[in-house]
Amino acid sequence: MADKKFHVKVTVTLKNGVLDPQGKAIEGALGSLGFDGVGSVRQGKVFDVNLNAASKKAAQEVVSDMCEKLLANTVIENYAVEVNG
Amino acid sequence: MADKKFHVKVTVTLKNGVLDPQGKAIEGALGSLGFDGVGSVRQGKVFDVNLNAASKKAAQEVVSDMCEKLLANTVIENYAVEVNG
Numbered sequence: 001m002a003d004k005k006f007h008v009k010v011t012v013t014l015k016n017g018v019l020d021p022q023g024k025a026i027e028g029a030l031g032s033l034g035f036d037g038v039g040s041v042r043q044g045k046v047f048d049v050n051l052n053a054a055s056k057k058a059a060q061e062v063v064s065d066m067c068e069k070l071l072a073n074t075v076i077e078n079y080a081v082e083v084n085g
Numbered sequence: 086m087a088d089k090k091f092h093v094k095v096t097v098t099l100k101n102g103v104l105d106p107q108g109k110a111i112e113g114a115l116g117s118l119g120f121d122g123v124g125s126v127r128q129g130k131v132f133d134v135n136l137n138a139a140s141k142k143a144a145q146e147v148v149s150d151m152c153e154k155l156l157a158n159t160v161i162e163n164y165a166v167e168v169n170g
Contacts, residue, residue: 005124011131026132029155035147039090039135046096046131047111050124062120070114 005052006059009082012072013044047071059083090137091144094167097157098129132156144168 014020023041030038049066053059063081072079099105108126115123134151138144148166157164 013131013133023132026155030151033151033154035136035151037137037147039137040133041135042133044131044133046098046129047108048098048125048127048129050126052122052124062122066115066118066120069118070111 003052004054004085005050006056007084008049008051008059008063009084010047010049010063010067010071011044011080011082012047012067012077013079014042015076015078018076044077056083056085088137089139089170090135091141092169093134093136093144093148094169095132095134095148095152095156096129096165096167097132097152097162098164099127100161100163103161129162141168141170 020042022043026041026043027038030041049063051059051062053062060081060083063083064079067079067081068074105127108128111126111128112123115126134148136144136147138147145166145168148168149164152164152166153159
């Protein structure tokens, strides 16, 4: 039964080689603000999902499924799922 | 001297109490896709910043400054800075 609460953190980032214009814009803006030594900036998304599941493993599987179907575009993005009891 | 490379992960999330329509939309979409037991979803942003700094502490301070000035809207958002050597 789905009776335990889990807090799951999902991080979705662009794959290497995929252009990130937003990250480039931030790099430029940081330079304009006087920050030196900035190599590169990549922007991604993070989702905090609270859900009920039978076990930590079940929560991990359900959220991975969510990523495949909705949260990430797996053609250009990677995702990482981190389940906290 | 700014000679060491650091990889810094910045996570920016909405403060509690701030409405998150995007998160609400994702909750609804997950329900439509048949995912049960989803309590709440909050969306945030993540930035991967590569920079050169004199020390881990210096990198932390520089990136916190970036958050205050550009990366986060501190009126409605919290930020967390995680420096990896």
